[in-house]
Amino acid sequence: MDQPFIVALDFSSKEEVQSFLQLFSDTSLFVKVGMELYFQEGPTIIDELKQRGHYIFLDLKLHDIPNTVKRTMKGLAKLGVDLVNVHASGGSAMMRAALEGLEEGTPNGMKRPRCIAVTQLTSTSEQMLVHELLVDRTMKDTVLHYASLAHDSGLDGVVCSAQEVPLLRARFGPTFITVTPGIRFANEAKGDQVRVVTPNEAKQLGTTYIVVGRSITKAHDPHEAYERLKREWDGEQ
Template identity: 50%
Template structure:
């Protein structure tokens, strides 16, 4: 997979909408995210369609259940041709270890296992929610750091977090913790329902490994042009980082 991908979130209702959107990209080989809405409606055939077109896939289902259930579910997902899959870190260390076991067990012998990451705090979550709803005695940022530590101890490859947090995670846990960050917007784009958003340039400065972009690309009149704009800003920012 590309080392620093721009992942397009296919937050769409069905396979037909996905196929229609992808027409805008011609023969461009993409990295796309398939979430709950699209996967629950279409299942494996939508993944097969994407792979047949040469795209890489982040299957975003955020598994969160008892360890045995997650292990068995992950073993099923591992048989699909996907590149990144995830769980929710709130499931705890035993659940995440079980997920990794299931991923290894289900991956065909001739395939490399998918990268597995854990969601920490959703990018729609605010510090106020962490205090009033989750009733934590520490901040949202500290919660993300704690959950990332449990994830790393569990043997997973990395986390899904805000790009505002990735720089702290790299400093604390090292560069090998893979950070996937949604909530990415260009300066002129609307925040929508994301609470913790950053630009591609800022995400690169914070050492994020992969950014996820949805409406900033998929809702534009020219999705390919929007994608190339994000990609250019992201790649230029990373090039600048390496030159420093």
């Protein structure tokens, strides 16, 4: 999984996924399976993606009492995915329970899925944080606090905006994973995201992985859009 690009398979059916992946028959992608796809197709979609040779980020954002999260992660570990996540706002006990479940559920001879925590969604603005979520700290303070809880709980990293990556790098060093959604090509509309950056800005900020969905999956030519992503990451036009 040395490639820094995670393609979000934001589809509702296996047929849509198959149609999209036919364009990448010669490429091993790192893909994200979120709630929309997983809740429609279940574990069978994971098996199919693995058979095609793709790496998988199972993005279910678990957030529940520790025991429920532990048992759920124990089951998810058997699927053989590469990356899973929880909400950091579930607290330290829940995050530690998630790791325990993954350790217990990972079959012998297989590597435990890496586990990261969502700090604040990239659709969350500073105004929403204060007026709707009643958090009286700045976005950076909140993200850093949640990331500290995740780090101290033993998690492998966090989901955050690329704008917050330098702050986390300074505190936790280069091995702490940062997965950053909210990526848009240069001159592209933000959509429902708020804290967004371009691929090259994300690289300059030092993130580990960027998540790109609609910019590729809804493109007229998804394969060319993926190539454009690689060019923009490297600062090419």
